[in-house]
Amino acid sequence: xxxxxxxxxxxxxxxxxxxxxxxxxxxxxxxxxxxxxxxxxxxxxxxxxxxxxxxxxxxxxxxxxxxxxxxxxxxxxxxxxxxxxxxxxxxxxxxxxxxxxxxxxxxxxxxxxxxxxxxxxxxxxxxxxxxxxxxxxxxxxxxxxxxxxxxxxxxxxxxxxxxxxxxxxxxxxxxxxxxxxxxxxxxxxxxxxxxxxxxxxxxxxxxxxxxxxxxxxxxxxxxxxxxxxxxxxxxxxxxxxxxxxxxxxxxxxxxxxxxxxxxxxxxxxxxxxxxxxxxxxxxxxxxxxxxxxxxxxxxxxxxxxxxxxxxxxxxxxxxxxxxxxxxxxxxxxxxxxxxxxxxxxxxxxxxxxxxxxxxxxxxxxxxxxxxxxxxxxxxxxxxxxxxxxxxxxxxxxxxxxxxxxxxxxxxxxxxxxx
Amino acid sequence: xxxxxxxxxxxxxxxxxxxxxxxxxxxxxxxxxxxxxxxxxxxxxxxxxxxxxxxxxxxxxxxxxxxxxxxxxxxxxxxxxxxxxxxxxxxxxxxxxxxxxxxxxxxxxxxxxxxxxxxxxxxxxxxxxxxxxxxxxxxxxxxxxxxxxxxxxxxxxxxxxxxxxxxxxxxxxxxxxxxxxxxxxxxxxxxxxxxxxxxxxxxxxxxxxxxxxxxxxxxxxxxxxxxxxxxxxxxxxxxxxxxxxxxxxxxxxxxxxxxxxxxxxxxxxxxxxxxxxxxxxxxxxx
Numbered sequence: 208x209x210x211x212x213x214x215x216x217x218x219x220x221x222x223x224x225x226x227x228x229x230x231x232x233x234x235x236x237x238x239x240x241x242x243x244x245x246x247x248x249x250x251x252x253x254x255x256x257x258x259x260x261x262x263x264x265x266x267x268x269x270x271x272x273x274x275x276x277x278x279x280x281x282x283x284x285x286x287x288x289x290x291x292x293x294x295x296x297x298x299x300x301x302x303x304x305x306x307x308x309x310x311x312x313x314x315x316x317x318x319x320x321x322x323x324x325x326x327x328x329x330x331x332x333x334x335x336x337x338x339x340x341x342x343x344x345x346x347x348x349x350x351x352x353x354x355x356x357x358x359x360x361x362x363x364x365x366x367x368x369x370x371x372x373x374x375x376x377x378x379x380x381x382x383x384x385x386x387x388x389x390x391x392x393x394x395x396x397x398x399x400x401x402x403x404x405x406x407x408x409x410x411x412x413x414x415x416x417x418x419x420x421x422x423x424x425x426x427x428x429x430x431x432x433x434x435x436x437x438x439x440x441x442x443x444x445x446x447x448x449x450x451x452x453x454x455x456x457x458x459x460x461x462x463x464x465x466x467x468x469x470x471x472x473x474x475x476x477x478x479x480x481x482x483x484x485x486x487x488x489x490x491x492x493x494x495x496x497x498x499x500x501x502x503x504x505x506x507x508x509x510x511x512x513x514x515x516x517x518x519x520x521x522x523x524x525x526x527x528x529x530x531x532x533x534x535x536x537x538x539x540x541x542x543x544x545x546x547x548x549x550x551x552x553x554x555x556x557x558x559x560x561x562x563x564x565x566x567x568x569x570x571x572x573x574x575x576x577x578x579x580x581x582x583x584x585x586x587x588x589x590x591x592x593x594x595x596x597x598x599x600x601x602x603x604x605x606x607x608x609x610x611x612x613x614x615x616x617x618x619x620x621x622x623x624x625x
Numbered sequence: 626x627x628x629x630x631x632x633x634x635x636x637x638x639x640x641x642x643x644x645x646x647x648x649x650x651x652x653x654x655x656x657x658x659x660x661x662x663x664x665x666x667x668x669x670x671x672x673x674x675x676x677x678x679x680x681x682x683x684x685x686x687x688x689x690x691x692x693x694x695x696x697x698x699x700x701x702x703x704x705x706x707x708x709x710x711x712x713x714x715x716x717x718x719x720x721x722x723x724x725x726x727x728x729x730x731x732x733x734x735x736x737x738x739x740x741x742x743x744x745x746x747x748x749x750x751x752x753x754x755x756x757x758x759x760x761x762x763x764x765x766x767x768x769x770x771x772x773x774x775x776x777x778x779x780x781x782x783x784x785x786x787x788x789x790x791x792x793x794x795x796x797x798x799x800x801x802x803x804x805x806x807x808x809x810x811x812x813x814x815x816x817x818x819x820x821x822x823x824x825x826x827x828x829x830x831x832x833x834x835x836x837x838x839x840x841x842x843x844x845x846x847x848x849x850x851x852x853x854x855x856x857x858x859x860x861x862x863x864x865x866x867x868x869x870x871x872x873x874x875x876x877x878x879x880x881x882x883x884x885x886x887x888x889x890x891x892x893x894x895x896x897x898x899x900x901x902x903x904x905x906x907x908x909x910x911x
Contacts, residue, residue, distance in 0.1 A: 215634075223909060302638055302745035304908045311638040322743045330669040339665060342658035343744055371672070 210278035211314075213395060213426050214300075219309035221270040221295050221450075269295040270450045273309070277428065282421045284441035284458055285430045286465055292450040293430050297321065300397045300428065315394025315426075318344060322399070324384025329373035333364065333383055336372055340387045354390045362386035389416050396420060400431035414440065433573070434462050435602050466504055466601055474505070474598050483518065484592045489527060491580060492516040492559075494595045499568070507618060508603030510568045513578060513596075517560040525552040528583040531564055534594075536575040541616040569620030572613055573602040641905045647897065652747050662754035667761060681762040682769045685721045689714040692840060702841040707873055708783045714770050715872040716839040716865045719797075722763040723805045723861055724830040729755045730809030731826050734817050734907055741908055748904035749897070752810050756802065763798075770872065790871045797867045800882075800889045804860055807892030814896075814903035837861050842875070857881070860888035 270292045277283050287293050298304050299311060301319035326343040327336045337358055341351040351358075359368050362383045364375075372380055398417065417440060421427050431437050437444060437458060444461035446454040454461045475495035483490040493516040500509040513531060529546040544564060577597045582589040652659075671677045689710060696702045697709030704712065730752040734741070737751050774785040816822045834840065836852075836859050843866055846853045856862050863885030870877035 298908065299638060302636070303742060305638065305641050305905050308640055311636075312634040313636040313638075314634055317636055319744065325743045326740045328665050328669050330672045331665060335664075335668075339661045342655075342661045343740070343746060345655075345746070346657075348657040348660075 210280065212276045213279045213314040214277035214428070215310075215312045216276070217274050217310050217312075219270055219273045219296075219299065219306045219311060220268065221292075221299065221304075222307040223267045223269055268450050270299075270306070273447075273450075273452055275445060275452065275455055277426055279426055280421070280424045281443055282427045282429065282441045284437035284444040284461075285428060285447060286434070286437055286444055286461065287447035287453075291447040293447055294399075295450075296447065297397065297399055297430050313395055316345075316392075317395045317397065318388075318391045318393035319397040320388050320391075320399065322384075323388055324380050327372055327380060327384065330371055332370060333362075333368040333372055333375070334359075336383065337387055340384060344387065344391055346391065358386045358390050361389060385413060393425065395426045395428075397428045398430070400429070400433060400436065433602055434466060435604070438462055474596050476596050480518075485518075485582070485590055488519075488521040488584075489555075489582065489589075490518045490520070491582075491592055491595070492518050494578075494580065494592070496578070496596055496598045504601060505598050506601045506603035507571060507573050508568050510565055511571070511598065511600075512563055512565045515562040515564075515580065517562060519555050519557050519560055521557075522555045522584075523557070525554050526584055527555055527589070528552075529562060530581040530583065532579040532581060533566075534577045534579070535572075535616045536577075537616075539616050541571075541576060568603075570617055571600045572615055572618040573600050575599050641902070647749070647901055648747065652749060652753075655747055655750050658746060659750050659754050659757070662750065663758045663761070666754065666758035678765070681765050685714070685717045685766050686769060686773075688721070689717045692717065696840050702845060704842060704844075704875070706783070707875070708777050708781060708785070711770070711774055711777060711785060711873060712869070713839075714773065715869045718763065718766045718770055719801055719864055719868045720834065720837065720839050720861070721766065722759060723801060723864070724834075725759045725762070726756050726802075726805035727809045727812065728826055728830060729759060730806065731812035731816050732823060734813050734904070735820070735823070748907065749810075749900065752806065752813060752900070756806050756809070760802065774872070786874060787872060788874045790874055793867065793871045797864055797871060800867075800886050801861075801864045803893040804864070804885070804889035807889065807894070807896035809896070810900040811892070811896035814899045817903055817907055833859070833861075838865050842866075842869075843878070844876075860885045860892075 273292070273296065285293050285296065297319075298321075299306055300313075300317075301321060303321075324336075324340060326340055328339060331339065334355075337355065338348065338351055342348070359365055362368075362379075362385075364379050364382060367375065367379065372383070375383070396417070414436070417427060417429070421440070427440075429437065429440055441458045444454075444456070444458040445452055446461050446465050454464055475493070477493040477495075478484065478491070480490075483492050485491055493514075495514050496505070497503075497512045497514060498505050498509050499511070500506065505511060515529065531544045533541045533543070535541050546562065546564070549564075575597055577594045580592045580595050582591070667678075671680065674680065676683070690713075692713040693703070693709035697713065703709040733751040733755050734748070741748065741751075774787075777783065777785045812822060812826055816826075836855050838846075838856060843853075843856065843862065846856060863881035866875075866877045866881055867885070869875045
């Protein structure tokens, strides 16, 4: 007998009208109308602009033709890049907003956790907030009454339960919020990865709780861009790409294809003689990032070599320096590496030259980096190739059970002694 | 076949069509949340204050004292057969409720934006909770009125003598609440798109007090004047005059009340429908 379908998503589309996003002042509304009249883009339009047919006029299709079914007891991972529509789908499943077309149907009690401790009020005590948060999550008072002792014990903050939570540390608030969430007991659980914050020990309890929920026949939809947590938790995965279902298969297959594509993207750029950046003296012909991993994946635990192909037309001395400037996705300079600092100077032969710089393993964090190349002559800027390539670093295998994104532009492996 | 299967599904998420979509059963299911939100509103505001909920009473009381001194004693606008303090308190208490409900409910969507972008609950719960918590303050203030009025009855040579009119009080409270709630949620729906309205409402309520008989009795405004027309068009006029008639036994033009009642009903329906429509995609706009 086939498993019972408990979630049915059929042909769901969601359109955002760019003109109405984040519109808060009448003057903006007028400015937008005026801009449209003159055929200019809306000055306060949607920030995560996506090219191609996803965008038409002032409309943006965050989701298009998304259909899938989920059977009871399945643990489904939703993966995809930023802006692929994961959070939009999550919002639809959570009933925070409605689709533009299509229909989602679900059977049983649905709980959606996009955040822990939603609606906590700082002036109220921990105990009062358990009731408030529980009610916001759809629990009845009688239910909370019955679970109260268990929730308090689970949170591990019995001593402070009658203190206003504005005196709590952020970790304590998360514990309290998760303790409530862990006792929701829904048939269908929709979870965002941002849920799992806190220390490693707490993290393990979260995942353990989700796993036991899955084992006891609950249906779970888990949204993440961390492939290792998806693989460890889910049986099936859906890959969303530009608002559409790109793949829907076993978690192993989908994650493998997804990682392959992430690696294959913009980590190489090759120019022709006509359009190569540079000057009459020297030009950058190509730049590529090469992973030490046999499968070519970029991960936090593999070394990555940046290779530059130069064409030297006229430099006959040693006075040419190259710097790599590495930005994070958040536009922070993660680091700058200077060639001369590392290997000194030497005469440049005319013609083709190859320069390599290796970024060691266990230095980059998981996430995207953009690499710019700066050429210097006589200590001055000669030319800059802004954002020549970008690399998407995936989480490597880790010790322990920490599945969250680490904070920080970098994640170097440092030496500890005790 | 869809129609048959519909009952198998507990949650159906579809694009919104039509206007009349108020799931009262669902609202009822969330009554615990409603109760807790009212509690939160009442508790949280006065934590760490010395006088606590006493502020709820002091605010309108002091306003009434000031009005009684400035307009009653100096301006001689209050009728001489009534204690000026009671005359003003009887109007300030319902007016305070009306102004507070409109101001607070008009902000509920914006104030609860963080909450509403993270979790589903019937959005109508938020303004209803705000109205109910304001209602608690109102009842406290009304009780204060009766305490002071009894004081007048015992100690004053201008004694308080309420009549059978007092029985109209529940009806007046009903009209006042419907009117305030309707206006509040209507403004709330528009505020999601135009934040400017939030400021306009605060300022507008300060001005609107002059288009109502709070500071002066309606009888003081000349018949046929423009001001008279404006005041009579204000549906709160009937409520204020009604409160005075009920609490103090002052004469009232009975034609005002059906108009206020109708206006309240219309505002309640329009406000709720517009709100229900606005809240569906509210999370997309903030």
